[in-house]
Amino acid sequence: MKYLPLIWSGIWRKRGRAVLILLQVLIAFLLFGLLQGMKTGIDHAIAETRADILIVHGRQGMAESLPSSQLPVIRAVPGVKAVYIQNYIGGSYQKPTQQIIADAIDPDPEWASYPGLVVSKTDLAALAHDRTGALVNVLLMRKYSLKVGDRIPLKSSYFRQRDGSFVWNFEILGTFAETEQLGLDEAILINNDYLNEARADGKKDTVHHYIVLAKDPKQIIAVAQAIDDRFANSVDETRTEPLREYAQSSFQSLGDLNFVVRSVVGAVFFALLFSVGAMMLQSLNERTPELAVMKTLGFSDRRIFWIILMEALVLCVAAALLGLGSAALIFPLAHEYLRAGSLPLIVFEAGIGFAVLLAVISAALPAWRGMRLQVAEALAGR
Amino acid sequence: MTTLKQFVALLQMNLSGLRYRVGTVLVTVIGTTCVVGVLISMLSMGTGARAMVMKNARDDRAWIFSHGAQGNWDSNLPKNTVPIIADMPGIKKDADGKALAYASVMDVVEGRKRIDNSRANFGLIGVGEEFAAVHPEFHLTAGHMFRPGVRELIAGKSRHEIFKNFDIGDHVRLRGNDWTVVGHFDAGGLFDGSLLADAPTVMSAFGNAGVNTVTVMLESGAAFDRLQAGLKANPSIDVDARREFDVVREQSKQISGLMDFISYFVGTIMAIGATLGAVNAMYAIVDSRKRENATLRAIGFGVGPVILAVLAEALVLVVPGAVIGAMAAWLLFNGHVISPGGASFALTVTPGLAAIGVAWAVGMGLLGGLLPAVRAARVSVISALRAV
Numbered sequence: 001m002k003y004l005p006l007i008w009s010g011i012w013r014k015r016g017r018a019v020l021i022l023l024q025v026l027i028a029f030l031l032f033g034l035l036q037g038m039k040t041g042i043d044h045a046i047a048e049t050r051a052d053i054l055i056v057h058g059r060q061g062m063a064e065s066l067p068s069s070q071l072p073v074i075r076a077v078p079g080v081k082a083v084y085i086q087n088y089i090g091g092s093y094q095k096p097t098q099q100i101i102a103d104a105i106d107p108d109p110e111w112a113s114y115p116g117l118v119v120s121k122t123d124l125a126a127l128a129h130d131r132t133g134a135l136v137n138v139l140l141m142r143k144y145s146l147k148v149g150d151r152i153p154l155k156s157s158y159f160r161q162r163d164g165s166f167v168w169n170f171e172i173l174g175t176f177a178e179t180e181q182l183g184l185d186e187a188i189l190i191n192n193d194y195l196n197e198a199r200a201d202g203k204k205d206t207v208h209h210y211i212v213l214a215k216d217p218k219q220i221i222a223v224a225q226a227i228d229d230r231f232a233n234s235v236d237e238t239r240t241e242p243l244r245e246y247a248q249s250s251f252q253s254l255g256d257l258n259f260v261v262r263s264v265v266g267a268v269f270f271a272l273l274f275s276v277g278a279m280m281l282q283s284l285n286e287r288t289p290e291l292a293v294m295k296t297l298g299f300s301d302r303r304i305f306w307i308i309l310m311e312a313l314v315l316c317v318a319a320a321l322l323g324l325g326s327a328a329l330i331f332p333l334a335h336e337y338l339r340a341g342s343l344p345l346i347v348f349e350a351g352i353g354f355a356v357l358l359a360v361i362s363a364a365l366p367a368w369r370g371m372r373l374q375v376a377e378a379l380a381g382r
Numbered sequence: 383m384t385t386l387k388q389f390v391a392l393l394q395m396n397l398s399g400l401r402y403r404v405g406t407v408l409v410t411v412i413g414t415t416c417v418v419g420v421l422i423s424m425l426s427m428g429t430g431a432r433a434m435v436m437k438n439a440r441d442d443r444a445w446i447f448s449h450g451a452q453g454n455w456d457s458n459l460p461k462n463t464v465p466i467i468a469d470m471p472g473i474k475k476d477a478d479g480k481a482l483a484y485a486s487v488m489d490v491v492e493g494r495k496r497i498d499n500s501r502a503n504f505g506l507i508g509v510g511e512e513f514a515a516v517h518p519e520f521h522l523t524a525g526h527m528f529r530p531g532v533r534e535l536i537a538g539k540s541r542h543e544i545f546k547n548f549d550i551g552d553h554v555r556l557r558g559n560d561w562t563v564v565g566h567f568d569a570g571g572l573f574d575g576s577l578l579a580d581a582p583t584v585m586s587a588f589g590n591a592g593v594n595t596v597t598v599m600l601e602s603g604a605a606f607d608r609l610q611a612g613l614k615a616n617p618s619i620d621v622d623a624r625r626e627f628d629v630v631r632e633q634s635k636q637i638s639g640l641m642d643f644i645s646y647f648v649g650t651i652m653a654i655g656a657t658l659g660a661v662n663a664m665y666a667i668v669d670s671r672k673r674e675n676a677t678l679r680a681i682g683f684g685v686g687p688v689i690l691a692v693l694a695e696a697l698v699l700v701v702p703g704a705v706i707g708a709m710a711a712w713l714l715f716n717g718h719v720i721s722p723g724g725a726s727f728a729l730t731v732t733p734g735l736a737a738i739g740v741a742w743a744v745g746m747g748l749l750g751g752l753l754p755a756v757r758a759a760r761v762s763v764i765s766a767l768r769a770v
Contacts, residue, residue, distance in 0.1 A: 020662045027655040031648065060491050060556055064588075090456065157451035158458045166450070201458065202591030235558035249501050264420055264648055268655065271416040275659040278409040282666055 003307055010311045013283060018315070021279050025319035025358075026326070028268045029351055033327025035261045036350065037343045042251055044344055045181065049244040050115055051217040052081075054224055056210040059237040065206035066236050068196075073230050074210055079223040082110050084211040087192055089199075091154030091168060093144065100154055102134070102168065103184065104192040115213075116180030119189070123174030131194040134170035137187055138177045148172050152188070162200045212240070269358065277362035280312055284366045291370055292378035305371040312363030313356065320355035324348050388683050392691035397698060399671065406663045407699060413656035414703025414746060415710065418739040420652060422711040422731060424645035425738065427720070428638035430730040435634045437571040438519045441603040442474075443626040446596040446613070451622065453633055454488055454595045461485075463619045464510075464596055470612040472605035473598045476515055482599035484510030487581050489588045491556060493545035495721070502545075502721070505576040506535065506556070508584025516599045517569060525550045525565030530580045533587065536565035538574035540719070540726040548577075557587050572630065575726050597626075637725070653746055660750030664696055668754040675758050676766030689755040696751030697744060704743030708736040 012018050056074060058064025068085065075083050087104035105111060107128035112121045119135060127133050136146060146152070154168045161168065170190060178184055196204060212227070214220045224240035231238045251257075284291075291304060299307075328343040400407055446467055451457035459467075468483040475481055487508040492501055511530065514520055528534035535554070542548035542563075553560045561579070568574065581593065600606055603625075610623050624632075668675070675688065712731040719728045 016665065017662055020658050020665075024655050024658040024662070027651060027658070031651045031655075035648075058557075064490075064557065092450075096450070096452070155450060156456075157448050158456040160458060166448075200591065202589050206589075233558075237555075237558055260424075263423070264652075267416040267420045268652060271413045271656060271659070274409045274412050275662070278405045279662065281405060 003303075003310070007307060007310050007314055010283075010287075010307070011315055013287070017279065017283070021276060022315065022319045022322075024275055025272065025316055025355075026323040028272050029320040029323025029355065030326050030330075031268055032265050032351055032354070033324045033343060033347055034330065035264060037327060037331055037347045039257055039261050040344045040347050042257070046244060046247045046251065049247050050180075051242070051244065052214045052220065053115070053243040054212040054214060054220060054227070054240050055243050055246050056212060056227055056238050056240045057208075059239045065203055065208055066210070066238065068205050068207050070231065070236065070238070071207075071210070074212060074227055077223060077226045077230065079215050079219050079226070080212055081215045082113075082213040084108075084111065084114065084213075085192060085207040086211060087195055087206075087208050089154070089156055089159040089168065089195060091156035091159070093152060093154060098144075099186065100140070100152075101184075101187045102154060102170070102190045102195075103187045104190050104195040106192055107189075116178055116182050117176060117184075118179060119176035120174065123176070126173040127189065127191050130171065130173060131191045131197075132170055133173040133191060135174045135176050135189040136172050137184055138175050139185055140188065141172075141175055146172060148174060158201070160200045161198045164200075168198075211243075269354065272358060273362050276312065276316065276358060277365065280308070280363050280366040281369075284308065284370055288373065288378045291373050292375045295373065295375050301371045304373070305367045308367040308370045309360065309363045312359040312366075316355045316359035316362075317352060320351055320358075324351045385684060385687055388687035389690050389694075392678070392683065392687055393694050395674070396667075396671070396691055396695045399667075400695075400699075403667060403670070406666050410660050410663045410696075410699040410750075411703040411706070413659045414700045414743050415707040417649065417652045417656045417746070418704040418707030418743055419710045420707075421645060421649035421742060422708050422735050422739045423715050423729070424648060425642065425735050426711065426715055426729040426731045428641035428645065429732060429735060430720075430727045431638045431641065431725070432634045433730050433732075434571050434574075434727040435630050438569070439572070439627050439630040441625060441627050442600040442605070443516065444598050444600055444606055444609060444623050445626055445629045446598070447622045447624065449620040449622055453629075454486070457594050458592050459485070459594070459596065459621065460592050463621070464593060466616065466619055467596045467598070467613070467621070470598075470609050472600055472608035472612065474601045474605075476512075480512070482512055482516050483596055484512040484516055485581055485593040485596050486510070486513075487585055487588075487590050487593045489584060489590065491554075491577065493541070493548070495544055496546050497544075499546075504541070504725075506579060506584060507573065507576050508579050508581035508590075510581050513578070516597055517573075519571075520567060520569040520573070523566045523568050525563075528564055528579050531583060532580070533559055533561040533583060534564045535561050535577045535579040536567050537563055537577050539566065539568045540574050540721070541577060542566055544719075544721050544726055559587060649742065653742060657746045657750045660696065660700065660746060661753060663699075664692065664751050664754035665757070667695070668692060668758045671758070672761060672766045675761050676763045679759075679761065680763045680767070685759045688759040692755035692758050693748060693751045696747040696755075700743040700747035700750075701740060704740045705736075707743075708739045711739075712736075 056066070058066055071083060071085060074080060085106050089102045089104070091100060091102065092098055093100045107124050109121050109124055111117065111119055111124055123135050127135055134152065140146070150172045152170050152172065154170065156166050156168060159168070160166050170188065176189060212223070214223050220242055224242070227240040228238050294304065324347070331343045445454070446459070447454070447457035448459050464485045468481040473481045473483055489506045489508070490503045491506045492503050494501055522536070523539065525536065528536055537548040547554060548563055550563055550565065552563045554563060567578065584590070598609070600609065606623070606625055613619065613621055613623055679688070708731070715729045716731040717728050719726060
């Protein structure tokens with residue numbers, strides 16, 4: 001500890017250089033924090049997906065629709081607590097860039113207890129009563145300055161009503177909010193009866209998928225199997241899978257994110273290793289006489305080695321902390337794209353680990369040289 | 383003239399000194415190599431995606447969407463509009479006088495990748511009988527064409543290469559029925575990531591009430607205006623016609639635009655870091671020449687040549703880095719096929735990308751060299767020489 005002032009003054013021996021190297025390390029760790037944070041954030045989001053939710057979709061994937069006649073059959077499967085139907089239509093509000101998803105549901109009071117969703121039974125009852133009503137995400141209410149009683153016309157290019165119109169009109173009856181990521185940021189909830197009656201795409205009496213809440217998360221695989229068995233060899237074979245597995249495979253299909261993150265971070269650290277290493281060597285060369293004086297005063301070789309190593313360590317870890325801190329500040333801003341709240345702690349820990357590694361590898365050679373320094377030779381150079 | 387002479391002399395002197403500073407030189411070269419290598423590798427994704435879809439896009443082919451549709455997935459045309467559209471002026475006719483127009487209907491199916499059994503969705507496109515005539519670039523590479531009215535399908539090149547169970551003779555279970563893979567095709571880009579089958583068969587199997595789009599071959603690129611006028615004049619249909627070129631460009635912009643944004647974002651942050659490294663290296667180099675610089679200034683060398691020579695020296699350090707980076711990207715990734723989601727394309731490192739990489743490096747070199755160059759020029763002659 002008593003060598004701290006010595007280490008400190010060693011770092012700031014040339015202020016310009018120290019600031020530059022500090023910034024360079026900082027930026028590398030900022031990038032590391034953002035990329036790794038995104039990757040880890042996605043992994044966390046998957047791991048945090050509730051374990052008692054199943055998703056039932058067509059055997060050939062999410063693009064198929066299933067007949068709504070399957071609802072009572074699924075409900076009757078042992079171990080099933082509740083079943084929710086899901087349909088969608090997409091459309092634009094006011095201008096083509098403002099896309100809103102209308103999530104068509106069975107306005108069952110059951111939705112009030114759907115995990116992660118905050119919606120009142122009164123609003124659900126109002127939706128059940130008024131077929132062209134809609135419950136709007138509070139975020140969307142704010143975004144477009146809407147209030148209850150307003151009308152929202154959605155212009156779809158795909159979903160046509162039976163009267164030929166592409167415009168779907170909804171009256172805002174109430175609101176809902178999410179406490180978990182349900183993907184309903186830009187969504188309104190509408191009454192499926194209305195969609196079912198009015199749609200003209202030949203998909204009357206179908207649903208996009210079912211969501212099943214299991215009584216016991218441990219029994220979830222058995223429940224899934226039981227549901228699929230009910231519809232085996234029918235025209236509408238189902239595939240039931242835990243929501244977590246589903247989330248995982250959707251992210252997996254995006255491509256090998258891991259590889260991209262690893263390559264970029266690898267390249268950044270590789271370049272950084274040389275920068276920090278060269279900086280340390282340079283600083284050592286300039287200080288050769290000083291080190292010789294320190295040795296003359298009785299500093300042991302090993303102590304010199306540690307002091308040089310500590311300089312790199314303090315610099316790298318401090319810069320890494322600043323970089324990771326900036327990443328943590330920026331990270332929530334990217335929330336809209338990344339769907340991951342704050343920078344995961346593990347990224348900090350891994351970052352500090354990398355910083356230590358970076359310092360040790362890049363300072364090893366300079367520290368070794370400092371240790372082996374011969375006093376007579378070093379002073380002779382003066 | 384003297385300025386130029388001074389500049390050349392200074393640059394020669396500067397460069398000859400570099401061999402004594404191998405470490406500093408390496409830092410700059412390696413830093414630039416990493417930045418340019420990563421930037422070009424990432425940009426090659428967007429370039430590859432664009433190149434694949436644009437390859438066979440034509441000016442004399444047009445796509446007809448329902449009004450306001452952003453693309454084929456959210457376009458929906460009633461079946462009875464198809465013959466009306468095929469009757470429009472400007473559309474090329476075949477030898478029998480039939481219009482070169484076909485309707486397509488798009489459904490989505492799921493496949494599992496050979497490599498890791500992961501799932502991805504892609505299109506099963508039901509097409510009308512004029513499909514092959516409208517797409518002369520389409521040809522079968524194996525097997526035979528699907529037959530109308532039978533549950534047969536043909537798979538695009540990249541489907542059976544990347545996904546399991548699309549070999550000829552394989553059965554694919556869709557909507558409770560078995561479909562047989564009877565052929566493989568190469569359509570030179572746009573359709574290669576899809577399965578193709580007979581439109582009426584797909585519509586009855588998947589329960590589609592309408593079709594997504596109609597594609598037509600025009601008499602010429604100029605005939606588009608006549609088609610457009612004809613469509614607008616008919617009040618019974620509400621559709622948008624777009625040239626294939628524009629459709630494809632618009633669609634590829636959505637994918638590759640995002641990829642390009644991410645590439646430039648990562649590339650910029652990396653470049654800032656590497657530029658700081660270059661500044662440091664150049665400062666070290668300039669400082670080591672303090673005496674020489676002061677001497678030269680004392681014997682009458684101008685400020686301009688000194689600054690220019692340092693900047694040129696910085697460029698000499700970064701440009702090789704950029705070239706190595708571009709070459710590494712090309713060697714490692716050019717032609718490497720990736721398939722994010724259901725799409726599939728080869729990464730493409732073009733000379734244009736290499737030029738972007740070099741331009742990026744030149745920017746880094748100039749920014750990184752500027753402050754050190756100014757310091758070199760402003761060195762106080764007296765104090766620098768006093769230090770001797």
